[in-house]
Amino acid sequence: MMDLNYSDEQLLLKESAERFLKDRYDFERRNKIIASKTGYDVGIWSEMADLGWLALPFAEENGGLGGGAVEISLIMEAVGRALMVEPYLACVILAGGLVEKLGSADQKAKILGGLIAGTSRPALAHAERQTGFDFGNIAATATKSRDGYTISGEKPLVPGGPFADIFLVSARLDGAIKLFAVHADASDLIRTEVKLVDGSRASDLVLDNVAVPASALLGAEADTLAEIEATYDRANAALASEAVGIMDALMDATVAYTKERVQFGKPLAAFQALQHRMAEMAVKCQEARGSALLATLSVDAPRPMRIRGVSGARAKIGKVSRSVAQEAIQLHGAMGFSEEMPVGAWFRRLYAIENTFGTTADHLKRYSEVVRDPAVLSGSLLREPV
Amino acid sequence: MDLLMTEEEVRFRDEVRAFLDAHLGADLKRAERLNPSFLADPAVGLKWQAKLNDKGWVAPSWPKQYGGTGWTLAERYIFDQECERAGEPHFRGASIKMIAPVIMRYGNDAQKGFYLPRILSGEDVWAQGYSEPGSGSDLASLKTKAALDGDHYVINGSKIWSTLAHHATRMFALVRTADTGKKQEGITFILIDLKSPGATIRPIRSICGTHEFNQVFFDDVKVPVSDRIGEEGEGWDIAKYLLEFERGGAFAGGVLRAILTRLHRLASEPLADGRKMIDDPLFMVRFAEIATDVDANDMLELAAMSKVQAGGNPGSVPSSTMKIERSRIRQSIAELAASILGPDALRWEEYRPLHDLPEESEIDEERKVASAVYFNSRSQSIFGGSNEIQLEIIAKTLLR
Ligand SMILES: Cc1cc2nc3c(=O)[nH]c(=O)nc-3n(C[C@H](O)[C@H](O)[C@H](O)COP(=O)(O)OP(=O)(O)OC[C@H]3O[C@@H](n4cnc5c(N)ncnc54)[C@H](O)[C@@H]3O)c2cc1C
Ligand SMILES: Cc1cc2nc3c(=O)[nH]c(=O)nc-3n(C[C@H](O)[C@H](O)[C@H](O)COP(=O)(O)OP(=O)(O)OC[C@H]3O[C@@H](n4cnc5c(N)ncnc54)[C@H](O)[C@@H]3O)c2cc1C
Numbered sequence: 045m046m047d048l049n050y051s052d053e054q055l056l057l058k059e060s061a062e063r064f065l066k067d068r069y070d071f072e073r074r075n076k077i078i079a080s081k082t083g084y085d086v087g088i089w090s091e092m093a094d095l096g097w098l099a100l101p102f103a104e105e106n107g108g109l110g111g112g113a114v115e116i117s118l119i120m121e122a123v124g125r126a127l128m129v130e131p132y133l134a135c136v137i138l139a140g141g142l143v144e145k146l147g148s149a150d151q152k153a154k155i156l157g158g159l160i161a162g163t164s165r166p167a168l169a170h171a172e173r174q175t176g177f178d179f180g181n182i183a184a185t186a187t188k189s190r191d192g193y194t195i196s197g198e199k200p201l202v203p204g205g206p207f208a209d210i211f212l213v214s215a216r217l218d219g220a221i222k223l224f225a226v227h228a229d230a231s232d233l234i235r236t237e238v239k240l241v242d243g244s245r246a247s248d249l250v251l252d253n254v255a256v257p258a259s260a261l262l263g264a265e266a267d268t269l270a271e272i273e274a275t276y277d278r279a280n281a282a283l284a285s286e287a288v289g290i291m292d293a294l295m296d297a298t299v300a301y302t303k304e305r306v307q308f309g310k311p312l313a314a315f316q317a318l319q320h321r322m323a324e325m326a327v328k329c330q331e332a333r334g335s336a337l338l339a340t341l342s343v344d345a346p347r348p349m350r351i352r353g354v355s356g357a358r359a360k361i362g363k364v365s366r367s368v369a370q371e372a373i374q375l376h377g378a379m380g381f382s383e384e385m386p387v388g389a390w391f392r393r394l395y396a397i398e399n400t401f402g403t404t405a406d407h408l409k410r411y412s413e414v415v416r417d418p419a420v421l422s423g424s425l426l427r428e429p430v
Numbered sequence: 431m432d433l434l435m436t437e438e439e440v441r442f443r444d445e446v447r448a449f450l451d452a453h454l455g456a457d458l459k460r461a462e463r464l465n466p467s468f469l470a471d472p473a474v475g476l477k478w479q480a481k482l483n484d485k486g487w488v489a490p491s492w493p494k495q496y497g498g499t500g501w502t503l504a505e506r507y508i509f510d511q512e513c514e515r516a517g518e519p520h521f522r523g524a525s526i527k528m529i530a531p532v533i534m535r536y537g538n539d540a541q542k543g544f545y546l547p548r549i550l551s552g553e554d555v556w557a558q559g560y561s562e563p564g565s566g567s568d569l570a571s572l573k574t575k576a577a578l579d580g581d582h583y584v585i586n587g588s589k590i591w592s593t594l595a596h597h598a599t600r601m602f603a604l605v606r607t608a609d610t611g612k613k614q615e616g617i618t619f620i621l622i623d624l625k626s627p628g629a630t631i632r633p634i635r636s637i638c639g640t641h642e643f644n645q646v647f648f649d650d651v652k653v654p655v656s657d658r659i660g661e662e663g664e665g666w667d668i669a670k671y672l673l674e675f676e677r678g679g680a681f682a683g684g685v686l687r688a689i690l691t692r693l694h695r696l697a698s699e700p701l702a703d704g705r706k707m708i709d710d711p712l713f714m715v716r717f718a719e720i721a722t723d724v725d726a727n728d729m730l731e732l733a734a735m736s737k738v739q740a741g742g743n744p745g746s747v748p749s750s751t752m753k754i755e756r757s758r759i760r761q762s763i764a765e766l767a768a769s770i771l772g773p774d775a776l777r778w779e780e781y782r783p784l785h786d787l788p789e790e791s792e793i794d795e796e797r798k799v800a801s802a803v804y805f806n807s808r809s810q811s812i813f814g815g816s817n818e819i820q821l822e823i824i825a826k827t828l829l830r
Contacts, residue, residue: 173702176772181703201773241778241801307568317818366765373637373808377566377816378591381636381809388637392805395768399775405712 046426048337050114058118064095065126071386074127078243084130084207093162098136102144106152107160113278117285117340124289127389129244131167134204135159137282139166139212141275146223146263155210155225166225167208169199169249170272177406179273184251186215186224192257193217195224198250203400205247206237212262213251214272221269223262230254242396243389274343277354280401281339284357287365287397288336290390291329294372297387298322301376318375325371328364335360338425345427348414355407355414362404365394433732435508443508450516453481457785459517463692464784464795466638466802468520468809471783472597475521476552488550489526496534496542497550503739507681507732514684515691524593525549525556529602532619532672536660545621557595559603559622559646560669562588567819569604570614570666574648576605581655583607583620585628585648591813595644596631598624604669607662617665621657622648638805640782673815674749681735682756683728689760690724692796693717693767699793707770720762727755750820757810757817767796768804775801 050058068088077085092098100115102108116137123132136159143155143166158164175181184197195215202211211226211233226233234250263271299322302312312318335357342353369391373380380387398404415421435443461474469475482488490506492498501509530549533541548554565572574587589595589603601622608616622629628651633641660668697707697717707713734748768775774797781787784799811817 171773174704176701176703176705178703201776238776239778239780240776242776246776306564307566307571309568317821370808374811374816374818377812378561378643378809381812382591382643383635383637388805391637391808395801395804396776398769399771399773403769403772403775405769408712 050118054114054118057115058122060095061097061119061122062125064091065122065128069126069128071127071389074129074243074389078129082206083237083239083245088128089130089165090162092130092132093160097132098140098162099160101136102140102156102160106144106156108144108156113281113340113343116278116282117336120282120285121289121292124286124393125293127243127290127386127393129242131165131204131207131244133279133282133286134167135165135207137279138168138203138275139208139210141278142168142212142223142271143262145271145275146266146268148262150259151225151262158209164209165204165207166210166212167202167204167247168214168275169202169205169211169226170214171201172198173200177402177410179276180221180269182214182216182221184213184215186217186222188217189255192255192260193224195226195251195254195256198248200248201238202247202249205235205249206245208247211249213249214268217261221272222264223268223272224256224260225262226251226254226256226260230256240396242393244396274350276401277350278343280354280358280407281336281343283397283400284332284336284339284354284361287361287394288329288332290394290397291332291365291368294368294387294390295322295325295329297385297390298325298372298375301379305377312375321371321375325368328368332361332364332368348417348420349423349427351410351414352420355402355411358402358407359404359411362398362407366398366404369394435504439504439508442505443512446509446512447516449485449487450512450518453485454478454513454516454518458519460789460795461783461785462517462519463792464799465519466784466799466806467636467640467642468806468813469523469594469642470519470521471785472521472555472594474519474783474785476555478519479521479552483550483552489522489530491527492530492546493534496530496546503735507735510681511684511687514688517688520685523556524558524598524602525554528558528672529556529621532602532659532668535671536619536664536668540656541621541659554600555594555598557592557598557601557624557644557646559589559592559595559601561591563590563645567816569669570617572604572606572617574603574605576607576618576620576653578607578655582652583655583658585620585622585651585653588645588647590645591634591643592646593643593813595624595646596633596641600624601646602659604665607665614666615663617669618662619659619665619668620653621659622651622653623657626651626653628652636806637808638802639778639780640802640806681731682752683724683731686724686727686756686759686763689763690721693763696767696793696796696800697770701772713766713770716766720759720766723755723759723762727752727759730755750823753814754811754817754820760810761807764800764804764807767800771797771800 096109097119099108100111104110140159143152155166159166172183186193186195195213197215209228212223213226214221214223232252232254236248238246238248240246302318305312339354339357342350372387373391376387379385458478465471479488487499489497490499490501490509494500533545560569562572576583576585601624603620603622604617605620606616607618628649630647632645634643635641700706730752779798
């Protein structure tokens, strides 16, 4: 029988994640972090390591806690509410996830070991300017050298880039896309910091004949592209949950504000016109929660189901989260349009999410390609066990 | 009924076009393109204002006796369309469009003689002091106090969200001179020199990262009684008169069509993968829908104008309708533009004003400013009386 209720352990994780970020990552602290020179807080990162967040999705044999997508979704909701800018998703889900899938025992021990301990922060450098939503549209090249490989290419907007000590760079080796672990301090690798619209930062990378040893190649025999796509799906499911966390935060803030703010001798919340607007927001928050949960529970499904769940959620949530964010600003009046409150920061983070790992329109298109197959469209969300 | 220009109007349009070609420089157009806000950066706006002032075209809506152009409504409409088409910086804010009509209608001769020329020349830049921390939509509940003391008032309190007050020399403000009776009846309209002792400004940044509005505090600020407009207690009627200009009043069709055209150009440029958004049916449907909104709004404006030209009054419902529609259209254009940037939408340039940065290609600059324009567009449905308040006005009229 399917089960869509959180377990006691999951509820504990949710509560502890929320409490940790509430205590240690309030809006003021976050604003200090984004205004700081580096734009992230290593202290918070090591506390996350202590809490086990960095080990969460990895198998126990790899030093992880064996958590699944549901556990990640709970962390991501809390991350969304707190507007955390440290690259949890970039390091743990994207880079860490691919190392676990493709890495040798030695690579896992080194990279995952350091990641879990909080001392290493790998980042995935895959998408290029022309990549768009066609994951295989990669121009970077790797050529065999005497004792390793030489990599050249450009990787813009690498998430977690400024924070990274290792990049997993995708490049074509004899035509096939492969991943290589490249040290951030490699010569001939130029890393430029980019400020992002949500207050976080990324890096533009240029690799100009960067030499790496033979041991840098991950998953020599694997279908790397398929793993990269599946990993982005995990990341997109996580983003969907982050968006849901933000939407709930916007909802809570709007309800609290309209109950307090008095105009025409009454709290704003007493005006029915606004009550209905908030009720509509609540409907959208619930819908988004349903979509995000479907995405979360689809990450291991067969590809068409995975796309239905994940891209469907990103498309749906893109639309409703934008509306909820706009309404939250509107109902806060000029206060919502100012930087005096976190409303605008949530709005901007949702905007960033809509443009991360595929835009809302990209996901809608990807979704539409799978639902034109009647077998997918008419199929129940309930799946047979494999 | 028809939509035809007269021969004379065509000639007039060509004359305006020629002037704009000759005088609206590329630097000013670029600064406006890179401005995410409703009003131009004052340094840019004042530069353009000076050029128009030399030509005598700064304030087409003013009567000729005060320095207006004496144009017909249709000519003013054409002028606005052409200025927007050319991409002029938007400088006709609180000074020319708001306080000037109030001074003309309610001011005495001394006030007219002193203030109006200073507005035309740009010597004075005005800020609007209506909203307070506790009084937004419920403007009449305002609390900033003005106590009469001989030949001056002593002002205490604070105004908030005052656009460009940090660049303004003066503020027109609603203040409370009486606490008895209906709250509307104790309001007085007053002109405050922002350099007066006791006036301080706290900058507030908006969600598009720009410092465009402020909180202004008044701590025993003295204002001569001669800077009161109208009588004590007359402020509410004056305020409402002014709001007509802020909300409906002037034309917006030109700017809407201009920004839609900018979106079209952005969408016509090939993306990194070679596609063009104008070839994307998902995009084009939305774009065309908005274009029909722009057409409909244009017709509303022309119809209202035609009514005024025939000696009628367009009434409050058209002005509320237009305020709502204009804000929605601006927001939907900005939102659509921001939705076609792809991953570049993530890049954020913090520096302001953007036009002080090294020049890039026009399209790159459009892409650079598009997110900020979208964020800024959210204010359209809040300022000048929120859309909810406009709906209240329409509903009240319907259900009367
Ligand atoms: C297809 C259909 C099937 C139905 N089947 C059943 C049934 O099986 N059993 C049954 O008991 N009833 C049934 N109804 C009746 C339905 O419950 C009522 O129509 C409904 O409750 C609205 O009441 P009303 O028609 O008296 O309209 P009113 O209450 O007069 O409302 C008129 C309009 O005003 C709005 N309105 C009313 N009050 C408010 C408010 N406080 N705030 C904002 N808006 C408000 C309503 O939404 C509606 O648009 C059915 C109605 C329809 C249309
Ligand atoms: C960019 C910008 C520039 C501005 N510039 C100036 C300026 O230069 N000078 C100046 O004086 N002011 C300025 N304002 C302030 C503007 O006039 C107010 O923001 C506006 O009047 C709304 O007031 P508020 O922000 O206090 O919102 P509130 O009145 O607190 O309203 C909050 C929300 O509740 C809604 N609401 C309120 N009452 C009702 C009701 N009865 N029924 C239904 N909904 C309701 C509102 O529509 C809004 O969505 C500016 C605002 C912005 C955003």
